[in-house]
Each structure stands twice: as structure tokens, then as C-alpha cells.
Amino acid sequence: MQPLNSVSALREFLAVKASIVFVPTMGNLHEGHIDLVRQARNHGECVVVSIFVNPLQFGPAEDFDKYPRTLAEDCKKLQGLADAVFAPSVNEMYPQQQTIYIEPPTIANELCGEVRPGHFRGMATVVLKLLNIVQPQVVIFGKKDYQQLYIIRQMVTQMNLPIRIIGGVTVRAKDGLALSSRNQYLTETERAEAPFLYQVLTKISQCLQNGERDMFKLEHDAKTALAQRGWQVEYVSTRNRLTLAEPDSEDRELVVLAAARLGVTRLIDNMEIDIG
């Protein structure tokens, strides 16, 4: 499948399409992305996938240059699944310096935002640009980037965009590790250790479902267990699922989110929890 590289070529292609379902990605597609693209088919006539590594959402010390770019393989994987692949250059997306940004809500300064200042601002800005370019009725994002999904939902609601956002369930390897393009940075030993992040989330989920309510202790124990095995923990935090605020004792729909580094690789994961 030949990617479309320009906004004008994409718009021309989409001009005659009745309903568009969109899956934005940064490429290096794995089964998690492919699962979202397969779901997209159930929600509209024309499935568009974008592949764009967005410089605006990477900090100066982050992996923008190193981020795996595998356009030819990605296009092969999308053959028969997507109707169009939009793979613009940085110049095509930012023909002039971007001086107007989406300012995300303050939750963007917590969790991942605390260690990645400006990340969600850059992410929301490119997502809005992509939505304006593609003009889909439905957009699908993975729930693995839970905070990202929350901020996008807020942007779409608060900016009155006529778009339905769907959160796709995280696809995991057999040992529980959430699929991510960054998993390939892991050494063999780190890859064997990596599912432990999922295991600590599972333990918190089970404890909460069994009636434990001391979230601070559960999070503290999880962080200690990770640190003892050599992880550099950024956060393990239980939140209200609908607001991402810290939960109060009445909250029943929760999500526990975590980010931690194994060597140079930063992994994030989360688990939704319903407590009785």
C-alpha cells in the first residue's frame, strides 16, 4: 500500500468517502495497532491510519531521533486493513513554526506529564491538526496511553469536535507485557523482567477487589517491589477512571497507572478496576 504524504493528496482521496474512521499512530506498528485498525473497520466505510513521529511531543532528552521508523513494513502490515495511510513529513505537518498549541488540562502535569513536561501539549496539538486534516467521524486510540486518551476525550468534548472517540483494549504479549514500540529497546534480560510491571498492577487490582482500601500502601508496596528488582519507578498511582483525579472513598471505577524504567527503556501500563 502506497502512503499518501501530503494533506492535499489525502483530502482529495477522502473527498468522496461517506464515513471515515481514523487510527493515529507513530508507526512501527505491532499487533496492538493492528488490533485498533481491525476494529476501525466496524465503525465506518473508510479506514485511515496516520504514521507520524511528532517532534512536538518529545522532550529534548527523549528518543525522537531514535524512535523506530519502519514505514515500508508498516504499509505492508496495513495492506487489506486500511484504505489509506497518511505519512506526512515534519515539513508537511508543520510548514511554518507552530506557535498555536492546545493547552491541555492541569492533569497533563501529573503522572506521565510530571516527567515529560510539554508532552501532552505537543500530543494534543498534533492530534487536533490530524483530526482537522482527516475529518473522521470516529477515532480509535489504545487504552495503553490512558492519560493521553483522557486528554484527547477532554479536547474533543471541550472543543465541540463532532467526533466519537473509542478506546481500544491494550494488547499484551503472552506473559502480560503491554505491546509497545519501545519494547524493542529492551535487552533480553530486561524483556524477561518487563512483565513484572503488569504483575504489580494485577496485584493492586486483586487487593482492591478483595476489599483492601489503603491505596497508598498498595502503591508504596508496588514501587518498593519494582525498585528492589532494579526498576526506576516514576509513579504507581490509582485514580478515578473518569476524571483521573485521586479517588475518594466513594469511587468505584478506578484505574491504576504506572510508569517505570528498565535500563534506558521507559514502560507504561495501566489496569481498569471496578470495586464493589
Ligand code: PAF
Ligand atoms: O499514541 C501515539 O502514537 C501518539 O501519541 C499519537 C496519538 C499518534 C500522536 O502523535
